[in-house]
Each structure stands twice: as C-alpha cells, then as structure tokens.
Amino acid sequence: MAVTGVATAAAEPLNPNRPALIGGAATRNAAGYSVAGPEGARFSVPGGPVVAAEPGAELRVLSIPQPLTLGASGTTQGYTVVLRAGGLSVSVPKGSSSAVVLAAPRRVSAIVQNGSARANTTKTRTAVACADGTTTVSSDGGGFRPLPPGRVQIVEAGKTSVRDAVVAPVRLHGPRIVIAPGGSAKLGKLSWDPVAGATEYRARLRRDSDGTRVLDQRTTKPELVVEAIPTGAYTLSVESIDDSGLGSAAPLDQAVRVVGVELPQGAYADARGTLFLGKGQEARFVGVEGLEMTYGRAGRFVRAANKARLHRDEPTVVLFRFPGSFETVSARLAPRALKAEVQISPRTATWPKDPIDIRYRVVDGDGSAAPSWLEPRARVLLGLTPLDVRFTRDGEWMRARVAPRSGGGPWVVRVEVEDQDGIPLGRDFVEVVRRGAAPGAHTVIVQRRTDRTAKR
Numbered sequence: 226m227a228v229t230g231v232a233t234a235a236a237e238p239l240n241p242n243r244p245a246l247i248g249g250a251a252t253r254n255a256a257g258y259s260v261a262g263p264e265g266a267r268f269s270v271p272g273g274p275v276v277a278a279e280p281g282a283e284l285r286v287l288s289i290p291q292p293l294t295l296g297a298s299g300t301t302q303g304y305t306v307v308l309r310a311g312g313l314s315v316s317v318p319k320g321s322s323s324a325v326v327l328a329a330p331r332r333v334s335a336i337v338q339n340g341s342a343r344a345n346t347t348k349t350r351t352a353v354a355c356a357d358g359t360t361t362v363s364s365d366g367g368g369f370r371p372l373p374p375g376r377v378q379i380v381e382a383g384k385t386s387v388r389d390a391v392v393a394p395v396r397l398h399g400p401r402i403v404i405a406p407g408g409s410a411k412l413g414k415l416s417w418d419p420v421a422g423a424t425e426y427r428a429r430l431r432r433d434s435d436g437t438r439v440l441d442q443r444t445t446k447p448e449l450v451v452e453a454i455p456t457g458a459y460t461l462s463v464e465s466i467d468d469s470g471l472g473s474a475a476p477l478d479q480a481v482r483v484v485g486v487e488l489p490q491g492a493y494a495d496a497r498g499t500l501f502l503g504k505g506q507e508a509r510f511v512g513v514e515g516l517e518m519t520y521g522r523a524g525r526f527v528r529a530a531n532k533a534r535l536h537r538d539e540p541t542v543v544l545f546r547f548p549g550s551f552e553t554v555s556a557r558l559a560p561r562a563l564k565a566e567v568q569i570s571p572r573t574a575t576w577p578k579d580p581i582d583i584r585y586r587v588v589d590g591d592g593s594a595a596p597s598w599l600e601p602r603a604r605v606l607l608g609l610t611p612l613d614v615r616f617t618r619d620g621e622w623m624r625a626r627v628a629p630r631s632g633g634g635p636w637v638v639r640v641e642v643e644d645q646d647g648i649p650l651g652r653d654f655v656e657v658v659r660r661g662a663a664p665g666a667h668t669v670i671v672q673r674r675t676d677r678t679a680k681r
Contacts, residue, residue, distance in 0.1 A: 244270050244286040244304060251278070258283040258309050264438060270304045272323025274337070275316045279345075282311030293324060295338050303336065312345035312470060317358065327353070331380045334363045340374070345470035350381035354390045356474030379469050391422045391465045393473035394447065401479060402516070402545055402554040405456050406486040406494035412451035415461070417477065419447045423465035427472060430481065433458040456485030456512055480547060484556075485511035491646045492561065493596060495589065501561045503648065507534045508558060516545050535560060562590025565601060565642035565651030575660040581627040581638050584619070587650055594621065600645040608637055634659030 247269045250262030259266065261278035268276045268286045278284055290302040302323040306313070308330075315325045315337045327335040327344055333351045335342065340358010344351070353362050354377035361369035362378050364385045372378055377390045394417035403410040417426075428449050430440035434457065442449055443466075451461075464476035486494065487509040492502045500508050510531050517526035520533075521542045533543045533556070541558040567585045574581055585603060587595040595601070605614040605627060616623040627638060639654040 242271055243288050244268050244276075247275075249278075254283065256283075256309070258285055258307075261311070270323060270325060272302060272304075273318050273321035274304070274323060274325045276306055276325065277314045277316070279312040282313055283309040284311075284313060285309075290323065291326070293326070293336065295324065295336070301338070308344055308346055310346060312343065312472075314341060314343045316341045329353070332363075332365050333380050334369070335372075336361050336369060341474070342372075343471050343474070347470055350379055350469060352377055352379045352469035352471050354378075354471045354474070356390075375474070377467075377469060377471055389422075390471065391467040391473050392420060393465055393475055393477045394418060394420055394426070394463050395477065397461065397463065397477065397479045400554060401461075401547065401550075401552065402482045402484065404486060404498060404510075404545075404554060404556045405483050406488070406498055406500065408485060409453045409455045410483050411453045412481065412483075414448060414450050416448035417463060420465040420473075422467050424468045425466045427464050427466060429462045429476075430454070431460050431462070433460055451481075454483055456483050458482055458512060458515075480515075482512060482516065482547075484513055484516075484545065484554075486556070487511060491644065491648045493563075493598070495596065499557045499559050501559050501563075501590075502535055503561045504538055505534070507532045508556070510556070513545065515548075517548050518543060518545050520544075533558060559590075561648075563587060563595055563599065563644070563650055564590070567640050567642060567651050567653040569638065569640060569653055569655045572655060574655065574657045576634060576636065576657050577629040577631045578660050579657075580629055581655070581657070582624070583614075583616075583627065583638075583640055584622045584624045585640065585642055585651070586622045587642070601642055601650060602645065604639075604641045604643075606639040606641070608639075632659070 246266060248267035249264045251259040251266040254260050261280055261282045263280050265280050266278045270276060276286060285307040287305040290304050292300040293303040295301050303326045304323060305326045305328060307328045317325060317337050317339045325337045329344055329351045330346050331351045335353045338359040341356040342360045343354045355372040355374050357374045360372045362372045363369045364380045375390050376387055378387050397415055397417050399415035400412055403412055425443055425445045426447060427443050429438060431438050439454055459481040461479050461481050462476040464472040466472045489506045492506050494500050502508060513529040513531055516529040518529040519526045529545060535541050535558055538560055543556045544553045546553045565585050565587045570582050571579055587599060587601045589595055603616060605612045612627060614625045614627060616625040630636060636657045637654055638657060641652045642650045644650055
C-alpha cells in the first residue's frame with residue numbers, strides 16, 4: 226500500500242505505524258503515483274526518517290516495510306519509496322529504528338541507512354547523491370556498494386559514473402537589510418560567486434515567523450532580483466544544481482531583513498526614504514531584533530534599539546548591520562522641512578479701495594513639491610476674527626481674495642497655513658490703512674512678518 230491521493234498534510238491523521246504526509250501537498254495521478262504540489266511534499270516514515278519530494282515529483286511511499294540485514298546489529302525495517310519522476314531527499318536521523326529503500330528508473334536502487342541522500346530522475350538519467358551518513362547504491366541489478374558522502378552516482382544510457390557532488394555558493398553579495406518606511410521594500414539584485422559544475426541555481430526566500438515561501442526561483446546566472454517584500458525577517462537559501470538535476474547537499478542560508486518604520490504624527494518619509502521628524506520626535510523601527518546599530522561615524526556598533534531621534538535637531542544617520550558583517554544599511558533622519566510660501570498683495574493696500582490677493586504653496590526643504598499625502602489648510606483672519614475665504618487651485622499655488630472693508634481702520638490681515646495634523650507650515654500678515662487717512666506711522670508703511678519654516 227502506498228501513501229497517495231492526499232490533498233494536504235492536514236487531510237491525513239498521523240499514525241506512527243504508517244508513512245504519512247506531514248507537509249506540503251500531494252495528489253494522485255492516473256498512474257497511481259503521488260504528485261507533489263507547488264510547495265513540495267514531506268512524508269514521515271515510521272522510525273524517524275523523512276522523505277521530502279520536490280514540486281512536481283511523482284512517487285509512492287509504501288506502507289509495508291521489509292526486513293533488511295544491514296550489519297551485525299540484526300534486521301532493520303526498510304520502507305520503500307518508488308520514485309518515478311523528479312527529485313526527492315531522504316533524511317534518516319541518528320538513532321532511527323528504520324531505513325529507507327529507494328527504487329528509481331534504470332534499475333537504480335539505494336538504501337539510506339542513516340544520514341541524508343538525494344535522488345533525481347529525468348527521461349534520460351537517474352542520479353543518487355550521498356550528503357552524509359551511510360548510503361549504498363545498486364545499478365542495473367548489481368550489488369549494493371557504499372556511496373561516499375559528497376559523491377553522486379549517475380546512470381545514463383546504460384553507463385554508470387561516480388563524481389563529486391556540486392557544492393553550494395559560499396557567500397551572498399548585495400543588500401540583505403533594507404529600510405521600508407512604506408511597509409515593504411525591494412531588496413534589489415543579489416548575487417553570488419559561480420560554482421564549478423553548477424548548471425543552474427535555486428533560490429528560495431522564506432519568512433522566518435511562519436515558514437511561508439515568498440520566492441522560489443531557478444536561474445542559470447549566479448544572481449537574482451528580489452522585488453518588494455513586506456516588513457519581516459527572512460531566510461534566503463541558494464543551492465547549486467548540476468546537470469543531473471541534483472542540488473548541493475546543503476544550501477547557502479543567509480538572513481534577510483526588511484525593517485519597518487513607524488513615524489509619529491506629522492513626521493513623514495520622502496521618495497528617497499529620508500525620515501523627516503519634528504523637534505523631539507522619534508522614529509520607531511520594526512524588526513531590528515538581532516541587528517546592531519550605530520550613529521553616523523561613531524564606529525562602535527551596539528545592539529539595535531527600536532527608536533531613534535535627531536541628534537541636536539540636525540540631520541542624523543543611523544546604520545544597521547547583522548552582527549559580524551561589514552555590510553550596512555542607513556536610515557537617514559532630517560528635521561521636518563515642509564514650509565508654506567505665503568504671498569499677500571498689494572503690500573500698500575488701502576481700504577475700501579484695494580482687494581487683498583493671497584496665494585500660497587507648500588514645498589519641501591529642497592524646494593521640490595510637497596508630498597501628495599499632505600493636506601495643507603489656510604486660515605485668514607482680520608485681526609483676530611476668522612474670515613470665510615475660499616481658496617482655489619492655480620497650478621501649484623492656492624489663491625484667494627479678500628474684499629475691501631469699510632470702517633475706521635487700520636486693519637491687519639493674517640494668513641496662517643498648517644497641515645492636517647495642525648503643525649504650522651508658514652504665515653504672513655499685512656497691515657491695511659483706511660483710504661484718505663492722514664500720513665503717519667500707520668498710513669503707508671506696511672509691516673510684514675513671515676514665518677515660513679515653522680518646525681515642530
């Protein structure tokens with residue numbers, strides 16, 4: 226009896242006396258084989274072994290064991306796995322009370338007594354590799370012979386050959402930490418040194434918290450581009466694959482981190498990722514556990530804190546890295562720089578003759594357009610009394626007009642601009658005299674005060 230026709234791991238109750246699907250998914254095809262799903266399929270075998278099938282692999286895991294005489298210790302129960310197509314790996318942990326017998330095309334058989342092994346079969350060849358432990362292999366009906374760790378046996382066109390197994394890449398190049406003010410970020414290009422004997426590479430990115438596979442990509446080049454992924458801790462695994470279809474015994478595993486940013490009310494991040502903070506405000510970093518940090522050129526890294534603020538209210542750089550690494554990523558903090566340019570004309574208005582024209586625009590510290598999320602609001606006051614003034618857009622400017630007033634004068638027209646959080650952006654005022662007033666300190670000279678760079 227074989228383990229087949231199981232949709233998901235949860236669909237089959239575990240029985241310690243029978244092989245069972247414990248991860249991924251498998252469905253039965255017309256030939257009666259289990260076909261591993263997109264995430265692959267993992268089967269537990271009584272006694273401790275685990276069989277992991279690659280996505281699309283066709284196999285049967287037989288339920289009835291056979292006694293094997295593997296040494297002076299007596300007989301061992303052997304559970305047979307029939308591989309029809311694709312690849313799988315077998316792990317028999319130390320102290321296991323059973324072994325795994327592999328049956329593959331081209332009359333290839335293998336017994337994994339302990340340790341781990343891999344197998345792959347295509348239309349033209351069958352290959353078995355021993356990663357560690359004790360594996361014996363038979364081909365074309367011959368006797369079983371030990372396959373040393375780090376070696377692979379290939380049967381193709383009636384010929385058997387043995388060679389060194391391909392190894393994994395040694396080091397990953399490129400950004401492994403990125404700052405994500407928007408909740409997700411693009412890692413960009415990651416690469417590694419080419420591996421001798423590798424015809425392609427398989428890169429898999431998993432989220433550490435739940436093991437979810439975010440990326441599974443094969444490439445013939447020693448590089449890949451990781452698009453935007455959400456805030457979190459990840460592990461990127463890269464394995465080399467040779468022309469037999471077998472991958473390296475162990476992949477290159479590298480930690481990857483997308484650090485989130487939470488900003489207080491009124492703070493913001495621009496398109497380049499610079500974090501603009503008001504006086505006394507802090508940026509909170511999410512997911513810095515296990516990282517180190519330092520400020521600017523301080524040079525001494527310490528355990529990363531999850532908050533940072535401006536140093537002396539001046540631009541500040543915070544560097545993060547993995548412990549022991551020389552590769553860093555920077556978070557740039559700067560004083561909040563949004564400002565409103567307010568213009569009032571004419572500067573020598575008299576009432577009841579001249580209307581007052583007001584216009585304003587909000588720009589960033591470098592003069593570029595304000596971010597789209599900003600909602601500036603302008604108040605116009607006559608003295609201390611708010612006026613009901615309607616502003617209309619004219620390109621990047623907002624415009625309004627205040628009609629002349631009659632009365633004794635003089636008057637003061639004030640304009641105050643703030644954002645949706647009530648943080649001041651800029652202000653201006655003009656003093657208007659009554660037409661025909663006698664010349665004096667308040668008749669012609671217009672007093673003006675502007676505060677365009679209000680910070681908080």
